[in-house]
Amino acid sequence: MTWERMQELMWPATWETLGMVGIAGLATLVIGLPLGLLLVLTDKGGLLQNVAVNRVLGVIVNVGRSIPFIILIVAVIPFTKLFTGTSLGWQAATVPLAIGAIPFFARLVETALREVDGGLIEALKAMGAGTGAIVRKTLLPESLPSLVSAVTTTLIALIGYSTMAGVVGGGGLGDLAVRYGYQRFETAFMWVIVAELVIIVTVLQLLGDLTARRLSRRGDYRSPLSLFRPRKAAKAAPRAEKTEAVEEDLVSSP
Amino acid sequence: MITTKDLTKVYRSRGRDVLALDSVDLHVQEGEVFGVVGTSGAGKSTLIRCVNLLERPTSGTVTVDGVELTALSGSEQRAGRELREARRRIGMVFQHFNLLSSRTVQQNVELPLEIIGLDRHDRRRKAAELLDLVGLADKAGSYPGQLSGGQKQRVGIARALAGDPKVLLSDEATSALDPETTRSILQLLRDLNQQLGLTVLLITHEMDVIKSVCDSAALMRGGKVVESGRLTDLLADGHSRIARDLFPLGDFGSGQADRTVLEITFQGDAPAQPFVSQLARTYQIDINILGAAVETIAGRLVGRMRVELPGSHTDNVVPIGYLRQQGLQVDVLDLSNGVAA
CATH class of the missing domain: 3.40.50.300 (P-loop containing nucleotide triphosphate hydrolases)
Structure with missing residues (x-):
């Protein structure tokens, strides 16, 4: 197979993969974040303690995580049709992808939120903050670096899942690798696709790590990539001095 | 409040x-x-x-x-x-x-x-x-x-x-x-x-x-x-646990039956009087100072001193009365367990 032919096949497949992962990822974020939050808040000792709701959510999440993805794709076909009007194509694959990723992401969100020091919540309570304020001002901002890592992990898992979307004619890079590389013995082409997947996953991971690090203010951590730090316009005079000091340090460091 | x-x-x-x-x-x-x-x-x-x-x-x-x-x-x-x-x-x-x-x-x-x-x-x-x-x-x-x-x-x-x-x-x-x-x-x-x-x-x-x-x-x-x-x-208050902990004077050696150990607490201006030497001169007794501390507590000068007088408690009723007259707080320690009797 020529390089031109490979490219001809790879570009549409790349966009299919990115489309599937992007839309499913967005849906996962929108539904999984509140779900993870509820898992923490309704838990025993939580701000909205409700053991019944917590149990039900826990069971739903566990069942969702137990079903093998390949079975999930087929099982939710009726639901997919209802949602997208079709049971074929990459658009149809987004529905099972999101359903598979939501419980996974919700658990990661739960873990991230539990890392927030209970003392901070106590401090907010002592200030007279209500549940809403505690969530908005402490739980979410303090766990943001971990949440960003959770998003990264979920997106990468989604890329993995998306390779199985070929079952519903979902296309994408994984499907291409199976159809050409495995079934037609185009081994070279298969490795090219695998290499592309490696590149996508690596770039995603790097971006995620970078964002998480930049958001993390614990200690005066300085990322090796901190040159990319946005130089915010100094808001107050003392702040300006501080920024300059940091820049000087960067210049002098090897 | x-x-x-x-x-x-x-x-x-x-x-x-x-x-x-x-x-x-x-x-x-x-x-x-x-x-x-x-x-x-x-x-x-x-x-x-x-x-x-x-x-x-x-x-x-x-x-x-x-x-x-x-x-x-x-x-x-x-x-x-x-x-x-x-x-x-x-x-x-x-x-x-x-x-x-x-x-x-x-x-x-x-x-x-x-x-x-x-x-x-x-x-x-x-x-x-x-x-x-x-x-x-x-x-x-x-x-x-x-x-x-x-x-x-x-x-x-x-x-x-x-x-x-x-x-x-x-x-x-x-x-x-x-x-x-x-x-x-x-x-x-x-x-x-x-x-x-x-x-x-x-x-x-x-x-x-x-x-x-x-x-x-x-x-x-x-x-x-x-x-x-x-x-x-x-x-x-001589029996106060807090007061005692604020002023740890430490152990004071082995007790002897013919000795009386006193704990004298003074507040404010009391330490201005040289009560130890006054006591020694007035009653002709040898006073042994076992421990002392002066601290500022709640903005007031407070001191405590542990002294040993010869003779048993009954022998020392008069000197103790003298010290109390000076406005000092005096507690007689029971040597066997180290707390105020």
Whole structure:
């Protein structure tokens, strides 16, 4: 197979993969974040303690995580049709992808939120903050670096899942690798696709790590990539001095 | 200012009941610094959390600044609106500071003001004022991770003062700090108490904290307040455990039957009189000084001296009477167990 032919096949497949992962990822974020939050808040000792709701959510999440993805794709076909009007194509694959990723992401969100020091919540309570304020001002901002890592992990898992979307004619890079590389013995082409997947996953991971690090203010951590730090316009005079000091340090460091 | 009545807290863990607070009555006067001291597990942490209802007492009442908090609605997890408003008037500082690492110093101080709903401009002005008050005006843009422990606690104090509280609760605020930083933080608390008329309730396991800032103190043991009162009164009481712990004079050697050991406590101007040499001259007796300490407690000079007189207690009734006449407080120690007889 020529390089031109490979490219001809790879570009549409790349966009299919990115489309599937992007839309499913967005849906996962929108539904999984509140779900993870509820898992923490309704838990025993939580701000909205409700053991019944917590149990039900826990069971739903566990069942969702137990079903093998390949079975999930087929099982939710009726639901997919209802949602997208079709049971074929990459658009149809987004529905099972999101359903598979939501419980996974919700658990990661739960873990991230539990890392927030209970003392901070106590401090907010002592200030007279209500549940809403505690969530908005402490739980979410303090766990943001971990949440960003959770998003990264979920997106990468989604890329993995998306390779199985070929079952519903979902296309994408994984499907291409199976159809050409495995079934037609185009081994070279298969490795090219695998290499592309490696590149996508690596770039995603790097971006995620970078964002998480930049958001993390614990200690005066300085990322090796901190040159990319946005130089915010100094808001107050003392702040300006501080920024300059940091820049000087960067210049002098090897 | 703060009154707890018959405050009891029972924890239920694995079917067993643990009594953390056992009908605690506490009275903190307006404008004073009140210290609760006790070993860990004595229930002092539970007590301070019950004052702003971070923990709901099992029974009993808490009244702060005339408002009976225990009568306001809410569960342990979720406070009702009235209770939340009452909490805004009670500042609290914590052992581990509990600052938000994702916010700058200034933003941390602004946090309670955001909750109150103050606008941006007023928040900034107020936060700058408070940071100036605690001596951290130059750190407004730093993150907590870039500060030392003492600086973090100063931010914690500034944050606690944001809502203009009348009452400040301090939960082992200096226990994670080194001695020098502890002194400066205690000094700050004392200054705030005097400048702003702030009532401070602090809990600690260190007697030094009580000694250096408190007007009054309570000793907790096993969930009970076993002793409480103004320090000056406690020091005048020979049986006070707190007074004894404030002044550890150490062991005083082996007791002998024909010796009398006295503990003499003096406050204010009393040490100006050379009572030891007066005693020796008047009664022609040899006085052996076993130990002595002078401290400033609650702003007053207080001293304690342990002396040994020859002869048994009955032989020394007259000299002891003489010392008491001088306005000194004299306790005769029972040598066999080292406590005041």
